[in-house]
Amino acid sequence: MSYDGVGPRAVMRSVAFLTAGALAVPLLAGCGSDEDEAGKPLAGQDIAPAARELVADGGTLKWAVDAVPETLNTFQADADAATGRVAQAVLPSMFRLDASGRPVANPAYLESAKVIETEPRQVVLYKLNQQAVWSDGREIGAADFVAQWRALSGKNSAYWTARNAGYDRIAKIERGANDLQVRVTFDRPYADWRSLFSPLYPKDVMGTPDAFNDGARRKLNVTAGPFKVEKVDTAKKDVVLTRNPRWWGKPAKLNQIVLHAVARDKRAAALADGSVDLAEVDTAEAQRIGLATREKGTGTPLQGSGKTSAKKLRSWALAHGFDSDEVHAGDKKLRKAITRYLDQQQALRDFEVRKSLEPAYTQLALNGSTGPLADERVRRAVARALDREELARLVLAPLGLPAVPVGSHLALAGQAAYADNSGAIGDQDTKEAQALIADAGWVRGGPVKEPKKPEKAAGPERKSEDTSEGGSDGEYIVGEDDKNQDDKNRDDGQDEAQEDGPDEVQEEEARSAARYEGRDASRDDRRGDGKGKHHESADDKREHGDHLARESRHGGAPGAYAPQGTAAPAAAPAGPFAKNGKALALRFVLPSGPGSDTLNTVAERISTMLEQVGIRTTITKVSDESYFKDHIAAGDYDLALYSWPSSAFPATDARPVYAKPLPAADGSVNVEQNYTRVGTDQVDQLFDQAATTLDEDEAKDLIRKADARIWAAAGSVPLYQRPQLVGARKNLVNAGAFGFQTPVYEDMGYLKKGAKVSPSPSVK
Structure with missing residues (x-):
């Protein structure tokens, strides 16, 4: 689970989904099993595909990861995305995912694998590739x-495992007719048997608890993939993979793959200085890479006599996403920073952005354990208040990606189990949302007992707090620090206008605007109430979201706003809903670190939508380190945004995420991964049935029925599939935005000199 990035399914299937459930909903009609419902993936791979004969032999690929993995054992609790990436390159997987996110047998290891008996027990026969060693x-x-x-x-607690789903259903494993056959007998039917033994570790790692717990954390002495683990260098923040001389398949084109740890907000700089050749980047860094190509031959603020005023340099730096410390560090430091930035832009011309959609989606989580959201009717009202199409456009349309809301909690478009079940909750409807709230006993404009506060200027009642350590440096949200910084920036602009003349400033702003797609040439000032606080109208908020997108190059969502001409929402009627002297108010908890701008922009828009139906929100920013542990997992929130990866095996992977919370022996409540604390026996039963049927059509139908009930309960609301943006060296092929499909590591490499390939379309 992640709010700023999602690891591959192989890392931890036990946390592979999001949370929701269904409370007291009527029996819903099952969805049809028509194959057409799943459709095709909304976006295909963008990896610069090239035939192997066009790829040069040799070379090193430096690939950015978030951190050096703490363990190389994907079945341990602290495994991460880098752990999974290593496993894909060096270990067997009996099945891998295709372009539609569906499991297919991996011919490098399997000749075949199929169910050969169902009575009295299920038996799967694996026939292994005779060359696999x-x-x-x-x-x-x-x-x-x-x-x-x-x-x-x-069965053996000495093994420190993070998950055992599926393996706990096996009764025995034995040799088949020969050494290349493996018979796996299950004591209970298991529909998701293809999820097992991917990856497969050697008996040297799995044979004893000590070897499992400690032996594979920093090294893998025995592997069986196109690459092997050469070393883990924590000092250099590298995991070095080299060609496996015993690989029986097509030999790897690259000599080495070096996984190098780079912070998300430093990746454009790392690409520019050659530290990495391939890196997932956020929207702002992706736009910067694109800007480098578009700015060929354009002037810079340091050209000419070199007497460009400091005020004009600050204006240029702000327009290009420099942070506040750089902008106000002094003339010499600012000039050095601009010089460094321009040098990096020159180097970034050798790169391009490859884009697709991640096999993951962002959702709005509603904590159903306490407060107003414990009432299912209020949760449904929140869901009915959201224009999910607008939220998808907000994030995806500026990137040229399909802006289609996600219609399922359990699969994504293209996957077999996908069907749009959002009709179980209904489309955006303000009147229906208000009716649901009223039915729950809340009164619009009812009396609210509140302590007297200083008089405020007219505007929405939403507040914003920042409880993160060290704040957010004015990057992420409409908090007081951000607004005060806006005042300072605006004052700087006014001073510059006095020094350089309004025409010069406008010309410079226009030139900067031309470099950014979607950047407005003008911006309305916000009104202050004379007390250091600003109150924004709906239009002001939309404008501020645009401002954030334009001015942040560290982890933001540049250009992520509604298309020009989108009508502003109608003003909300005076007064929120209230009950027993308390306003209907929800605490919206968000992370504050680099890469959180998109979530904050989306949260602002959601808050505006909720205001239209009479629900107050208070946005609270917390540090990245505490966001999940202290808030999401602990249940200390009303609303939150985070992402979950999809799965090819939802009957297995979704079960702990949607399981009905149950009392534990010590009096606590075991929520497993159900962080919204909403669940029902019905949903649990549907997952259990789907996991045990060997009829694939029946399993798919059961999953879709479960999803419809999850929608109806409104414990979580899927919003949009996450964008996948990858900065890649232009001559690097067969690598980039992989979408659903498992990477083919042996085909990655650099194009031969003089060879050309056609660019792959990222959107279908």
């Missing part, structure tokens, strides 16, 4: 399957 020369075989099953079955 571990790097020590030993054949991959039944002994490795047995060791992994015993380690992950959950």
Whole structure:
């Protein structure tokens, strides 16, 4: 689970989904099983595909990751996305995902795998590729399957495992007719058997608790992929993978893949200085890479006599996303910063942005355990207040990606289980949302007992707080620090107008505007009440969202705003809903670190939508370190935004996320991964049935029925599929924005000199 990035499914299937459930909803009609409902992925891969004969032999690919992994064992609790990336390159996977996110047999390891018996028990027969061997020369075989099953079955607590789903259903594993056959017998039917043994570790790792717990944390001595682990260098923040000389498949084109840890907001600079060749980037950094290509031959503020005023340099720096410390650091430091930025822009001309949609989606989580949202009717009202199409456009349309709201909690467009079940809650409808709130006992404009406060200027009642350590440096949200910084920036602009003349300033702003797609040439001032606080109308908020998108180059969502001409929402009637002297107010908790701008922009728009139906929101920003642990997992929030990856095996992966919270022996409540604390026996039963049927059409229908009930409960509201933006060296091929599909590591490399390939369309 993540709010700023999502690891691959192989890392931790136990946390592969989001939370929701259904409370006292009527039996809903099941969705049809028509294959057309799943459709195609909204966006395809963008990896600069090239035939192997066009790829040069040799070279090193430096690939950015968030951190050096704490463990190389994907089945441990602290495994992360980098752990999964290593496993994909160096270990067997019996099944991998295709372009539609569906599991397909991996021919490098399997000749076939199928259910050969269902009575009296389910038996799966694996026929292994006869060339498949571990790097020590030993054949991959039944002994490795047995060791992994015993380690992950959950029967031996000495193994520190993070998950055992599926392995706990196996009754026995034995050798088949020969050494290349493995028979797996289940004591209970298991529909998601293809999820098992991907990755498969050697018996050396799985054979004993000590080897499992400690032996594979920093090294993997025995592997069986196109690459092997050469070393983990924590000092250099590198994991070095080299060609596996015992690989029996097509040899890897690259000599090395170096996974190098780089902070998200430093990746454009890392690409520019050669630290990495491939990096997932946020929207602002992606726009900066695109800007480098578009700005070829354009002038810079340091050209000419070199006497450009400091005020004009500050204006240019602000327009190009420099942070406040850089802008106001002094003339010499600012000039150095601009010089460094321009040098980086020159280097970034060798890169391009490859884009697709991640196999993950962002959703609005509603904590149903306490407060107003414990009432299902209020949760439904929140869901009915949202214009999900507008929110999808806000994030995706400026990137040229399909702005289609996600219609399922359990799958994404293109996956077999996908169907748009959002009709179970209904479309955006202000009157219906207000009726639901009224039915829950809240009165619009009812009396509110509040302590007297200083008189405020007219405007929405929404507040914004920042409880993060060190604040957010004015980057993320409409808090008081941000507004005061806006005042300072605006005052600087006014001073510059006095020094340089309004025409010069306007010309410079226009030139800066021309460099940014969607940047407005003018901006209305916000009104102050003379007390250091600003109150924004709906139009002001929309404008401020645009301002954030334009001015932040560290983790923001530049250009992420509604298309020009979008009508402003009608002004909300005076007064919120109230009950028992208390206003209907919700606490919206958000992260404050780099990469959070998109979430903050979306949260602002959601808050505006809720105001229209009479629901107050208070936005609270917290540090990245505490966001999940102290707030989401602890249940200390009313509303929150975070993302979950999709899964090819929702019957298994969604179960702990939607499981009905149950009392534990110590009096606490076990929520597993159900962080909205909303669940029902009905939804649990549907997942259990889907996990045990071997009829794929029946399983798909059960998953869709479960999703419809989850929608009706409104414990969470899927919003949009996350954009996948990857900065890549232009001559790097078969790598980039992979979408659903598992990367083919042996085909990655650099284009031969003089060879050309056609660009791959990222959107279908």
